[in-house]
Amino acid sequence: MRIFSKTACLLLFFSHLAVETPAQQEIRSAKKIESLLRKTSSEVADACIKLVIRDTVADRDFGGFSGVIVSSDGTILTAAHSVQPNHRYRVEFPDGQKGIATALGKIALDAENKQFDLAMLKMEGKGSWPFVMMADNRALILGEGCLAISYPGSFFQTKPNLRFGRLTNLDAGDGLIESTCKMEPGDSGGALFDLQGKLIGIRDKIQVNEDENFDIPVNLFRQYWSALQKPVNYRRLPAAEPLPPVMENKRFTVASPAHFSQFGLKFTNQVTTLHSTKGNAQQQIQATEISMEQKGRQQILWLSKSSMLGEQPWMMYNGAKIQLNVISRDPDNDLVLLSAPDSINNFHGLKLGKVKYKPLSPVDLGRFLYSPISPEDCKTGIISTGEIKLPLLFSRAQLGALVFEEAGKMMVKDIAQNYPAEQVLKIGDQIISINGKVIPNEQVYQQEMNGLVMGDHLTLGIIRNHKTSIVDLDFKERPTRDIAQRYKGKRSLRSDGFEKVFVQDAAIRSDECGGPVFDRNGNFMGINIARHSRTATIILPLDVIQKSIAKMMDSAKS
Template sequence: MKKLFAFLICLQILKPAFAQNNSLNVEQLQAEVKQGIKQAYNASVRIIAYNSELQTGVGGNFSGVVVDKKGHILTAGHAVTPNAIYLVNFPDGRQVKAKGLGVIVSADAGMLVITDKGKWPTAKMGWSSLLENNVPCLSIACPGNLGLNNPTVRFGYISNKLHENGYIQNTCLMEPGDSGGPLFDLQGRVIGIHSRIRDGQEENFETPIDVFRKYWTALQSPQNHTAFIPEDKFSPDKKAEMLKPVPEIAALSSSFKAQAAEFQQTVFAVKDSVQKVSILSTLVNLKGLFPESDLKGKSFFITKSSELSEHPIIEVVSGKFVSAKVLNRDEKNDLALLEVSMEINGGVTLQSINTDSVSFEEVGNFLISPRPKNEGIMSVLGNCFLAIPKSPAAFLGIGVNFNTDTRKISVTALYPERTNAKTENAKGGENDIAIGDVLTRINNESILTVDGLSKELSKYDIDQSVSLQYTKKSGSTYTRDVVLKHYYVAPNVSFDHFREGKSQRRDNFKEALVHDGKLNPADCGGPLYGANGVFYGINIARFCRTTTLAIPAKVIVQFVKESKIIL
């Protein structure tokens, strides 16, 4: 409460924490979101293939949801092999084995069953036939790019209750790894299973939950069902609570115009005067952290370091830019502290920030990312403090993926060093790593998952080397010491699965917050607020289709305290 109180005084916010938009009660909606997460989260699981010989998980992950005490797990048909053994990770850390059951390819429906003994958290099944457009919904699943055992929350609404392709279309962001993950209503009932996406961020498609009701008996049989499939008879429970559409949900951000207008006073555009790159910066108030005499006649901003040279300029009013001095950089968190020789009122008062950790109870909170000239971007907090490891692409110059046919980690792309990123292609010798090669070991340890490779890389710093073993198409195996450097990873819509693209520097963070804000890379560097006025941190990267990363407020405060403001 102290953090919120001090922040409200700083920004002179005299309005209610939640403004009302006509009939939409956003405070009630927020409470329902939190209740839905509470009901559904623990039954949402991460799944990975199990190698009996190695007694460990291998390959890429997918998602699912446990729906009964017998341990039946609903998931996507394209992720399951009948009779195969899988490892299932619950959010509470428990890991159990499960067996693949039936698959209905035409409906992308699949089922597993837990084979270990125990009691499991379960989620209720809803009724997709009762859905209407604009019904709020929650995705609670495990995006592949994050590589986490515990699921991440995203919030949205039903945009097409029955798309022409037979699936439910909704606005909860999805990506590979989410496949099989559950879509819930705000009562925590499963209404769909994540199936597929297109490049538009609004194009997320679910297998309707009623498909699983219709083919429940068939899915008990461990086989791929391709011929005639007997249907089970069912009808919606007459006592089931109806799902009410919220017509205003498509313009939810308009309910927070008052807050966004206040938050907007702390965000400014900043450009690199050499490269002409434009991002955002956050105005910060350093009173109480440094002597008043050192602050007089100056203003201070924090932004994303990797996008700026030594000569940034800040747009202090529309169309007017002033030169800024770089006082300090924190390469580990990609932060830069800037100073301009003029006083600008306001800013985030860092002295008053509570540096305690964000708790799980805050997951699902409504967030706002303000922009200087545009409407703020709404999102929800999807996960607590996370470590984001080094990616093979950005630090080895090697794109990798788990090949579902060969069940190996294959090289999919090569990238040039960042220093001459856009002018030269990657070059190498005849036996150097090439596209199509299979990575087998790192530092003499088997590479079984992409996540495992990233975590091993994170133990090393730039200019240190790792030993990579790889097998070429000819069958020949080679071992090379590869030095970690910075590589340029060009945007790739077909691989990234969204047109807006990822930030260039987006990984290797020891502590980050995750939210589902649809930020462009140019929107990073600005502040992230709770709709109730809490300063959560600074948006640092659009990480992937589902995720934007923010550096937490406590890290921001520590960075500033360690900086020198007199040069």
């Protein structure tokens, strides 16, 4: 890439601004939107970076956020609440390359009826860095399509996540623009693009409603460009620079999600709602109807999310309650396979044995996905990531007890507040068994505890005051005041610990998981296995499902 002088770079930033009337075009074709998303992401993703905060004393990373490069000499825009002037940050590019950036100016204050949360950094060293062009916020229109590219904190991945949405407010009353492009911690400072691949905003904050996401307009960075190039934490608003005339001549609005979701309603006959009791609670979850050939005839089975299904599941069929049989469970993929009595008919099911798996490639990013929920409801999203490994982290069960081996006994030394241990244990208890297994030492204790995930039941054998007893608890979701965790769908208790998944940005509720996912051509893409975060629903791809079914069928035979 060519090296530009500062003057040339500034001319590039502003050269696309002149007086013209925007031409509005509404896009109602999913195929057309996919094409625009693919083109935009391929052109700009290399400039969308992760910024990592490094504790050099403790020699560890302790936080990260997002940013975007807007000049070939390495000028970076991000949100001010993540940085401090003159501090250095590690820069990680999507292709795995790394660098260092130094924070320049920061404006984090409320003034002139606007919220200012602007920060600028600069790459260290010489180089021709990938960069994006900026649009002009004055040319934006309501309903315009937009694409967010950033690094959500609930993922520890080298590549960013994509999210698609529409502009819903061009001035939310505080100078920010509002869209349905979902955001979560870690996305702060990331990029929001229009469908022409121009930067229109920097990711900033959220409300509880998943469709309320707020971005800093890039025009604010333009107005305070000179001030932000100085390493100053401004306590009052610096002098602004005038904006040149507007020159945008083509804008894209997109149809509402309801328009696109109509396509997926044709697949709702592949979805069944399952009911069960787990502990003392009644719960429901979706299931995917599949057809398997058994002894020369087709048998209808149901595939669902194991951790959300008790041992006596049932469904409603023609107004009657039908008990289902659990054939087998696959804890690695959190899947369960079920069958119904032979009297059940009029089901067709997906013939997964005849479907050929095709691995995702970079060109698949941005493709529309359809998740049928009920005869009246289908949710749409886009493919946000390629296939990734999602290690067990958020779903790991946390007892909240400090347990040490002492003279050959596993003794409770401390108990954390607001954790499950507080309900059943006391300091000084001796733990002698976990789920019926004798615990002779600390190694066995850690091994058994590390195998537990959220949603699991735990039975502990303990000795207290020289008396042996049994205590039981369930690992349930803990209350939180974190606004990023209070979305309607709620994180699934088991939301990670998968060898291969991919991500979509549809807002699937945790009790709507287990159902199938299709692309706009009607191809079966996988099963929604978990709601992972405010921005992400996790999908098990076809090949994982096929192998899991074969494994469960073999297990049932043996």
